[in-house]
Amino acid sequence: MPLDVIRPGKLFRTPTSAVYVMAWNSSSSTWIKQHVTYAAFTGLGYRWDEVQEIPYAELPQGDYATPLSDQQHPTGTLIRSADDPRVFVVDTGTRRHIPRPEVLSSYHYWWSDIKSATAQDNQLPIGAPYPYRESSVLYDGGNLYITDLPPTGDNRKRPIAPWECFSDRLSYRMNEVFVLAPDALPTDTGPIIYC
Numbered sequence: 001m002p003l004d005v006i007r008p009g010k011l012f013r014t015p016t017s018a019v020y021v022m023a024w025n026s027s028s029s030t031w032i033k034q035h036v037t038y039a040a041f042t043g044l045g046y047r048w049d050e051v052q053e054i055p056y057a058e059l060p061q062g063d064y065a066t067p068l069s070d071q072q073h074p075t076g077t078l079i080r081s082a083d084d085p086r087v088f089v090v091d092t093g094t095r096r097h098i099p100r101p102e103v104l105s106s107y108h109y110w111w112s113d114i115k116s117a118t119a120q121d122n123q124l125p126i127g128a129p130y131p132y133r134e135s136s137v138l139y140d141g142g143n144l145y146i147t148d149l150p151p152t153g154d155n156r157k158r159p160i161a162p163w164e165c166f167s168d169r170l171s172y173r174m175n176e177v178f179v180l181a182p183d184a185l186p187t188d189t190g191p192i193i194y195c
Contacts, residue, residue: 006060007107009076009090011036012052014059019051023064024075024092032062034074043070044077045115072120078109079117087114094127102178106133106147131155132186137172140182146170146193147186156188165195 006012006022008031013019019041023034036046073079077090078098087104088095098104104111132138132147132155139145144166145157166172170193 006052006054006058007076009074010052011046011050012054014054014056016056017059020060021068021074022060022076023068025062025064026092028062030062031060032064033060034064035067037067037070040068040070044068044073044118050113069120071118072124073115073118078104078114079121080114081117081122088117088126089130090121090124091127091130093124095121095124096127096130098130100180100184102136102138102180102184103130103132106136106178128154132178137166137177138185139177139179140185141179144177145185148190150190154188155186156190157186158190159192161192161194165193168195170195 008022008024010022011019012022012033019036020033021036022031024030025032040046068074073090075090075092078087079090079095080087087098089098131149134147134149136147137144138147138157144160144163146160147155147157150156160166160170
């Protein structure tokens with residue numbers, strides 16, 4: 001199932017099922033559904049308008065062994081503490097800072113997705129900053145780039161040449177471009193993308 005349809009941390013249900021969240025199963029290294037109890041739903045600050053309804057055929061087959069805890073948000077959830085203006089994403093046992101609003105937008109998150117961090121969320125160690133989503137299009141006023149994630153896991157930018165590749169061959173649209181100051185771009189530069 002594409003994670004763009006049900007991303008990590010997203011609540012979903014079928015017309016006849018309970019509410020689930022997309023959860024990471026570290027023992028099998030797969031994404032599976034995890035039951036969301038009423039206590040977890042209310043305790044973690046979820047709203048009914050956040051629950052995506054999907055067809056039964058798209059319901060993930062694997063089930064997490066235990067229901068979602070009402071003490072800690074699952075992987076993929078945006079969190080912020082009352083005493084800290086930074087926004088983090090819970091990511092498999094860590095909190096990763098989202099350094100720029102454009103990074104948040106590159107994953108199709110909304111500011112309204114941010115939840116109040118629980119005490120257990122705040123005890124998670126802070127991991128590496130969250131990168132731009134792979135294949136994000138960045139523009140610095142003179143150059144157009146596409147991001148990728150090499151094996152190191154750090155974002156890098158790849159220039160597009162010629163510009164016609166952007167729309168003609170790669171089928172990107174202008175509303176997908178993040179306009180940034182040059183110092184907001186990833187520092188590493190990868191090979192040029194030719195079409």
